[in-house]
Amino acid sequence: MGIRVIGVGAYVPERVVTNHDLARRVDTSHEWIVSKTGIRERRIAALDEAPSDMGAHAALQSLGHAGVDPRDVDLIVTACATPDQSQPAVATMIQEKLGIGSTGCPAFDVNSVCSGFVFALSAAQGMMLADPERYRNVLVIGTDAFSRILNWDDRRTCIFFGDGAGAVTLRQTGDDARRIHFELGSDGRGGRAIEVPAGGSRRPVDGDVLEQRLNTFTMDGPKVWDFAVETVPRTVRALLARQRLRPGDLDLLLLHQSNLRMIEALMGSLELPMDRTVTTLELLGNTASASIPITLRAAWEEGKLRPGTRVGLCGFGGGLSWGAALFDW
Known part of the structure; x- marks a missing residue:
């Protein structure tokens, strides 16, 4: 049995915040930010937009790319350091937004901050290998809204971050032994x-x-x-x-x-x-x-x-x- 990445999706919010926008708030400049970080602009979530919303968008794109119906998802593992709220897990919120809560597939979060997606990917593959009959199609999602936890008056941190989500779909394969x-x-x-x-x-x-x-x-x-x-x-x-x-x-x-x-x-x-x-x-x-x-x-x-x-x-x-x-x- 092998495990492959068969789909990938991404989502970023519509609102753009440029370096010039930040320079009107803190003591910095477009030129300084680009020279030190390479960043020119970033996307910021709308007031009514949270990590679960962004994660659901990315998940749907990944499933579409993979040709997998959401109802065939057996597991959702979500990496997130800025959850919508402390409880419940963002993964369960995404499950509900995908309309598959009734399937009962497990859904849980991993928080290892900026390493979280790789940790989530490892956890997902481990569960697929441990119980191959149950976990055939798996969503692994990374989603964060760091704009909600920044001090926008601190130029040492506010210049770096943007909001967004990405997702991959994993599937078992019977024709090769490739694994991550x-x-x-x-x-x-x-x-x-x-x-x-x-x-x-x-x-x-x-x-x-x-x-x-x-x-x-x-x-x-x-x-x-x-x-x-x-x-x-x-x-x-x-x-x-x-x-x-x-x-x-x-x-x-x-x-x-x-x-x-x-x-x-x-x-x-x-x-x-x-x-x-x-x-x-x-x-x-x-x-x-x-x-x-x-x-x-x-x-x-x-x-x-x-x-x-x-x-x-x-x-x-x-x-x-x-x-x-x-x-x-």
């Missing part, structure tokens, strides 16, 4: 480098939290940079080595869309040219757990995913956490 290979890891010692300090059950929202904006996203940029440039190349090389491959054997490496300068540095460290990757952050910003599946959809639209294309994925972010995947299209 993974290399996952976490280091809780770095948990404070990327965090929302308050707003959870340890420190619920109160007047002091709101006054100090402790319920908004914070990031230690230099520490995150150092973490990424050290961990991502090592993780990708380790994953490839277990399959007796080297970075040069990849046809395409899609990285979490954190920062164009970081992506350039990571590709350089792996001795891969930039034409072996695809980037979407220039017009979408960092879409967190959605960035890898959104970029996978872009790669398909650009004609870079042909039968047999050897694809690597790597997410990295809060936790600290990291996850790489390897598969043939």
Whole structure:
């Protein structure tokens, strides 16, 4: 039995926020943001639009691409760090929006921040392998609305993020043994480098939290940079080595869309040219757990995913956490 990605979908909101828009609010400029991050604009969810809405749109596109009826979905795994609400799971909300709640298929969330999609992909494949009779067609979704947790007066963070969702459809195959290979890891010692300090059950929202904006996203940029440039190349090389491959054997490496300068540095460290990757952050910003599946959809639209294309994925972010995947299209 094999497991293949047979469909991919993406969704981004209509509203565009440019660097010039941000420069009217915080002390920055279009030129500075582009020079440091490569980002020119980002999409922001409408007031009545949440991760479950965006995730449902991406899921429908993925299912359409795969030719799978929503009623034939056996499992939904959703990566999300900015859920609509603390309960229930975003995946169950997406299930309801797809009109398949009555099927009773399991639906649950994974929160590993910007690595979440790769972790969700691994969890989904594991369940497919463990119970192949039950899990034949599976949706894996990454969806986030970081605009809802940002301090829009903090130029160190607000310039990076956009909202969106991406999804893939996995299916069992009986004619080959292809599977997705993974290399996952976490280091809780770095948990404070990327965090929302308050707003959870340890420190619920109160007047002091709101006054100090402790319920908004914070990031230690230099520490995150150092973490990424050290961990991502090592993780990708380790994953490839277990399959007796080297970075040069990849046809395409899609990285979490954190920062164009970081992506350039990571590709350089792996001795891969930039034409072996695809980037979407220039017009979408960092879409967190959605960035890898959104970029996978872009790669398909650009004609870079042909039968047999050897694809690597790597997410990295809060936790600290990291996850790489390897598969043939």
